[in-house]
Structures are given as structure tokens and as C-alpha cells.
Amino acid sequence: MAAAAAPAPAMPHGAPAAQPTYADVTRDIIRTIEPPGRGWFLAMAGILSGLAFGAFCWARQLRWGMGVTGYTPPIFWGTYITTFVFWVGIAHSGTLISAILFLFRSGWRSAVYRAAEAMTVFAVMTAGLFPVLHLGRAWFAYWVFPYPNIRGLWSNFKSPLVWDVFAISTYLTVSATFLFMGLIPDIAAVRDQAVGWRRKVYGLLSFGWRNSDREWQHFMRMYLYLAALSTPLVLSVHSVVSWDFAMGIVPGWHATIFAPYFVAGAIYSGCGMVITILVPLRKAFQLERYVQVRHFENLAKLCLLTSSIVTYAYITEYFVAWYSGNPIERATFYNRAFGDYWWATWTMITCNAFMPQLLWFKKIRTSIPTLFVISIFINIGMWFERFVIIVSSLAHEFEPWQWAYYRPNWIELGIILGSFCWFSMWFMLFIKFFPSMAIAEIKESLPPPGTKRAGGGH
Amino acid sequence: MATPPVTLTRPGVVGVFGSLDAAVLALRELKSHDYANLTVYTPVPCHEFDAVLAKKESPVRLFTLVGGLSGCALGFAYAISTSLDWSLVTGGKPIVSLPPFVIIGFECTILFGALATVAGMFINARLPKLRRAAGYDPRFSNDKYGIVAFGGPAQVTAAESIMRAAGAEEVNDV
Numbered sequence: 001m002a003a004a005a006a007p008a009p010a011m012p013h014g015a016p017a018a019q020p021t022y023a024d025v026t027r028d029i030i031r032t033i034e035p036p037g038r039g040w041f042l043a044m045a046g047i048l049s050g051l052a053f054g055a056f057c058w059a060r061q062l063r064w065g066m067g068v069t070g071y072t073p074p075i076f077w078g079t080y081i082t083t084f085v086f087w088v089g090i091a092h093s094g095t096l097i098s099a100i101l102f103l104f105r106s107g108w109r110s111a112v113y114r115a116a117e118a119m120t121v122f123a124v125m126t127a128g129l130f131p132v133l134h135l136g137r138a139w140f141a142y143w144v145f146p147y148p149n150i151r152g153l154w155s156n157f158k159s160p161l162v163w164d165v166f167a168i169s170t171y172l173t174v175s176a177t178f179l180f181m182g183l184i185p186d187i188a189a190v191r192d193q194a195v196g197w198r199r200k201v202y203g204l205l206s207f208g209w210r211n212s213d214r215e216w217q218h219f220m221r222m223y224l225y226l227a228a229l230s231t232p233l234v235l236s237v238h239s240v241v242s243w244d245f246a247m248g249i250v251p252g253w254h255a256t257i258f259a260p261y262f263v264a265g266a267i268y269s270g271c272g273m274v275i276t277i278l279v280p281l282r283k284a285f286q287l288e289r290y291v292q293v294r295h296f297e298n299l300a301k302l303c304l305l306t307s308s309i310v311t312y313a314y315i316t317e318y319f320v321a322w323y324s325g326n327p328i329e330r331a332t333f334y335n336r337a338f339g340d341y342w343w344a345t346w347t348m349i350t351c352n353a354f355m356p357q358l359l360w361f362k363k364i365r366t367s368i369p370t371l372f373v374i375s376i377f378i379n380i381g382m383w384f385e386r387f388v389i390i391v392s393s394l395a396h397e398f399e400p401w402q403w404a405y406y407r408p409n410w411i412e413l414g415i416i417l418g419s420f421c422w423f424s425m426w427f428m429l430f431i432k433f434f435p436s437m438a439i440a441e442i443k444e445s446l447p448p449p450g451t452k453r454a455g456g457g458h
Numbered sequence: 459m460a461t462p463p464v465t466l467t468r469p470g471v472v473g474v475f476g477s478l479d480a481a482v483l484a485l486r487e488l489k490s491h492d493y494a495n496l497t498v499y500t501p502v503p504c505h506e507f508d509a510v511l512a513k514k515e516s517p518v519r520l521f522t523l524v525g526g527l528s529g530c531a532l533g534f535a536y537a538i539s540t541s542l543d544w545s546l547v548t549g550g551k552p553i554v555s556l557p558p559f560v561i562i563g564f565e566c567t568i569l570f571g572a573l574a575t576v577a578g579m580f581i582n583a584r585l586p587k588l589r590r591a592a593g594y595d596p597r598f599s600n601d602k603y604g605i606v607a608f609g610g611p612a613q614v615t616a617a618e619s620i621m622r623a624a625g626a627e628e629v630n631d632v
Contacts, residue, residue: 022600026599026601148540152544153544153546154540154543157541157558157562158549159548163558163565166562166566170569173572174572177576178572181579185599189501207586208591209585209587210591210594210598211500211501211599212497212499212591213500213508213511213513214582214583216500217508217513218516218518219583220503221518225518226572229522229571229575233568236565236568440501440503448502449477449478450477450478
């Protein structure tokens with residue numbers, strides 16, 4: 001590994017006193033993957049303990065069956081499906097930042113997109129656990145794959161659950177591919193600064209990349225087309241997830257607004273999670289020179305925009321429930337706001353509709369500690385949004401004798417904690433093995449050495 | 459018996475540049491002197507080099523197109539053929555219900571299109587490379603530009619002069 005150099009000095013408001021050079025970028029970013037210190041190991045110990053507790057809860061569930069959860073008939077879609085949708089949503093901003101902002105040539109993405117992309121892949125990996133956890137008989141998880149049963153009957157392609165399998169597995173494959181392909185030139189940069197066995201490992205992982213004009217020419221085309229393919233994919237994935245609900249006849253679910261409503265919510269929650277992750281990452285690795293306040297401000301603006309769309313969707317839902325004249329639909333929505341689950345609904349509305357209004361103020365958008373706190377509330381609010389949609393609708397369906405009240409118990413809460421630890425474990429490993437910021441793209445945004453041209457890149 | 463004199467063969471030279479302008483100038487000069495087999499190493503993709511090298515459009519887009527169209531056809535074929543394989547009416551819908559099958563077709567379009575795009579990049583960029591590339595220097599992934607020129611002894615010597623005149627920090631044999 002390159003000799004450790006003194007970190008770049010922290011700047012007031014994150015603005016650099018002088019533009020870093022190409023060599024500074026290589027040095028500062030490769031410094032992040034030097035052998036971890038005590039803080040990293042302590043954090044990892046905490047994460048692994050949480051993961052072990054989650055695994056213990058799941059083991060109890062496997063041993064004793066789904067009865068150990070708080071499921072109350074007819075509410076069999078509880079926190080597992082809520083948390084599944086939550087993690088799929090978190091996964092969305094990674095592709096938004098890496099693909100959509102790439103197509104729009106938004107230069108500010110270069111400092112944050114790698115962390116967002118990694119977050120996407122690990123969030124999908126976490127989301128993918130929940131259908132298995134929810135199955136109960138997890139050893140039959142392979143039944144979700146579209147192959148014929150022993151009588152030669154194939155899966156029902158008219159079912160949104162099968163669409164979900166296709167959407168999520170495609171999203172996982174494409175987002176992981178996008179992440180890894182983007183990493184290749186940076187892995188080569190790490191290889192060139194490394195020594196010993198690390199040089200060999202990074203050499204293999206870089207596929208022998210040499211930064212030649214031929215490689216860059218085809219690489220840039222590939223990146224553009226991957227971005228172009230990922231953009232409709234990201235919009236489709238959460239639409240498909242929303243149809244898991246919208247295709248049902250449950251009041252509160254059966255709404256045509258669900259696809260855009262879910263996509264906006266997903267991007268909102270994803271941007272919130274990017275802020276939650278970037279603040280400690282920037283602090284721990286002293287990357288203030290690269291992840292600047294303006295990056296956080298732009299993320300905050302995205303949160304404000306998507307929060308506005310989500311708020312509009314909430315209003316539309318209530319308006320349609322009233323305007324439809326359907327008494328069951330009306331009762332469901334009245335029950336959401338003033339029934340058993342009022343606390344969940346108002347947590348959702350406070351976190352997703354009211355709190356982001358603070359982001360209209362530049363002072364708040366440029367205060368990193370405040371943004372961090374708001375981002376935590378965004379995460380909480382978006383988890384509750386899915387909880388409200390799923391649980392409050394199932395708890396108050398057509399027949400009054402079916403109405404029930406469900407609350408998750410410690411097994412489910414332990415598994416949710418475990419899922420956050422599972423996600424964090426992969427992220428913590430990633431930032432210690434791979435550059436968590438895009439070396440080549442950050443260089444592209446700087447003026448090249450020995451020229452008057454300003455940076456800007458592709 | 460005396461050892462025969464060792465003949466130094468110089469198949470090519472690599473110029474190391476600390477400045478983009480100098481590297482572009484050298485490349486332009488080399489190009490104007492009809493050096494055909496030039497390789498440029500650059501830490502980031504630069505349009506300045508692309509303009510001088512005047513390359514053809516990358517064929518990666520064809521891989522994307524063929525992959526995407528194949529994925530679309532496969533996705534629809536999969537959903538339709540398996541539905542016809544055992545005609546079971548579900549939800550009162552036709553056996554071949556195209557609207558839901560669009561989702562399968564769409565996801566397969568993206569999946570196959572993306573994987574074919576990656577394959578296109580690997581094939582065209584000639585990756586993976588197992589052997590060390592001629593003239594490559596680890597500084598080219600950091601903050602230096604490199605230009606490799608091959609040719610006969612006279613051409614190589616001339617290339618070295620061009621690179622030095624343009625402002626190369628070093629010119630080494632490959």
C-alpha cells in the first residue's frame with residue numbers, strides 16, 4: 001500500500017482552500033483502504049453482535065415456526081414485508097445518483113455515487129433476505145424461481161410476486177455489475193500503489209486494466225449504456241414492488257397511484273440513507289475536501305423534491321378515498337389517520353411531509369449535523385410509510401369481524417436489527433477493501449495537470 | 459573467442475508527461491508524422507486525445523442492442539411458451555396475457571442488455587489482460603500521461619525527439 005500521507009486539512013464549510021491535484025486524489029482515497037484502526041474493529045464488533053442476535057431470532061423462528069412472531073390473523077404481512085419494501089426503497093437512490101445523474105451530466109455526483117452504489121447493492125442483498133424470512137419454511141426458498149413443478153406446471157406469470165422475483169434479481173445483478181464495472185479503473189489505481197499480495201489481488205480484480213485509450217473508449221460507452229439501461233430499471237423495480245399491493249383488492253392498496261408514489265418514496269428514502277451513511281464516512285476518513293457541503297445540499301434538495309411528491313401522493317390518496325364515494329375505502333383511510341394505527345400514520349406524515357419542509361432553508365441544508373438528524377427521521381418515516389400501507393390496510397379490510405391489531409414482537413424487531421447489521425457489515429467491509437469514492441471521476445472533475453482547461457469530465 | 463557485440467533493439471518508446479497539453483501536443487505531432495500504432499495511457503478519459511486519435515465509434519452499442527433485443531424476445535418467449543405448456547386459466551385472464559408478460563420481457567431486456575454491454579466492453583477493450591502492457595507505468599493511473607510509439611529504429615528515435623520537444627518528462631524504451 002502507498003505510504004500513509006498526512007490527511008488533507010479539514011476546510012471550513014468543507015470548501016477546499018486549494019484544488020487537490022490528481023496525486024492528492026489518489027493518495028487521499030487510497031488512504032481509506034489502509035488497514036483498519038481500533039474504531040473500525042469496535043464498530044464491526046457491535047455490528048456482528050447485532051447480526052448474531054438477528055440470527056438467533058431467525059433460528060428460533062425456524063425451530064418453532066411463524067407462531068413466534070407477532071402475526072395476528074388476518075395480518076400475515078407484517079414487519080418482514082414492511083422491511084423488505086424499506087430496503088428495496090433504500091436501494092433506489094444509488095442508481096438514481098449513479099445512472100440518472102450521470103445521464104443528466106450532474107458533476108456533483110462524482111463525490112458521492114460510489115458510496116450510494118455500494119449502498120444500493122447491499123440494500124438489495126438485505127431486502128432479498130426478507131421474502132425468505134417471511135416464508136417460514138425457508139428451506140423452500142427456491143420455489144420462488146420460475147421452474148416447473150413435478151406436474152410440469154410453470155409459475156404464474158400473471159402474479160405480481162413472480163414479477164417481483166424478476167425485477168429484484170435483475171436489479172441486484174445490474175446494480176452489482178454497474179458498481180463493479182465502475183470500480184475497475186479505481187482498482188487498477190489501487191493496484192499501482194500497492195505492494196506484495198495486495199498488488200496481486202487488486203491486479204486480478206482490475207482484469208489487467210491499464211488506462212489505455214482503447215480501454216477508456218469502450219469503457220465510457222459501456223458506462224453510458226449501463227446508465228441508460230439502469231434508469232428505466234430503477235423506475236420499474238419499485239413500480240413492480242408497488243404492484244405486489246396494488247394488484248390486490250385490499251382497500252388502501254388497490255390504487256393506480258402506487259407505482260409513481262412508491263418510486264418517489266424510494267428515491268426520498270434512498271437519498272436520506274445516503275446522507276446518513278456519508279456523514280460518518282466523510283468524518284471517519286477525513287474526506288471533507290471531496291465530499292463537500294454543496295454535495296449534502298444537493299442531496300437535501302433531492303430529498304425536498306421527492307418529499308414534496310410523496311406528500312402530494314398522500315394527499316391524493318386521501319382525496320381519492322373521499323372522492324371515490326366507496327365507504328370501505330373511506331373507512332380505511334379514516335382508520336389510518338384516527339384508528340388504531342394513528343401513531344404510525346402521524347409518525348409517517350411528520351417525518352415525510354412536515355420535517356423535510358425545514359430543507360427550504362439554506363442554513364439547514366448546509367448544516368451537516370442537522371441534515372444527519374433529518375436523514376434519520378427520513379429513514380424512520382419511510383419505514384413507517386410501508387408499515388402504515390401494509391399493516392393498517394390488512395388490519396381493517398372489508399369484514400368488521402376480521403379487524404385486528406398487530407404489533408411486532410421482539411423476534412421481528414431482532415430480525416430488523418439484524419438486517420441493519422447485515423447491511424452495515426457489508427458496507428464496512430466494502431469501504432476497507434475498495435475505494436469508497438470514485439478516484440477517476442473525481443480527477444475528471446478537476447483541471448487536468450498542465451492545462452488551462454477547467455475540469456468537468458464526461 | 460570474443461563475445462559478439464549486443465545489438466540494442468528498440469521496438470518503441472514511451473513518453474511520460476506531467477502535463478495534458480504537452481501530451482496532446484506530442485500525440486498530434488506523432489500523428490502528423492504518420493505513426494500508426496500509438497497507445498495513450500491516461501488516468502482519466504480525455505476528449506483531447508480522442509479528437510487527435512479520431513477513433514471510430516465503439517461497437518459496444520451493438521452488443522447492447524443485440525443483448526437487449528435477445529433478452530426481450532427470450533422474456534416474452536419464456537412467459538408465453540410456459541403458459542401454453544399447461545393452459546391453466548388464472549384470474550379469468552387469457553392464457554397468453556401480454557400486459558403482465560411485458561414486465562418479464564422488460565426485465566429480461568435490461569438484464570441481457572446490461573450483461574451483453576459488459577461483455578462488449580471486455581471483448582473490445584481486450585480485457586482481461588494477463589500480461590504487462592508494453593510501456594505501462596503505474597504512474598499512468600495516478601497523475602501522468604503516457605504515449606507509446608512503435609516503429610523501426612529511425613522512427614523510434616524520431617518519436618523520442620518529438621516527445622522531448624513537446625515536453626515529455628521522460629522518454630523510456632519499452
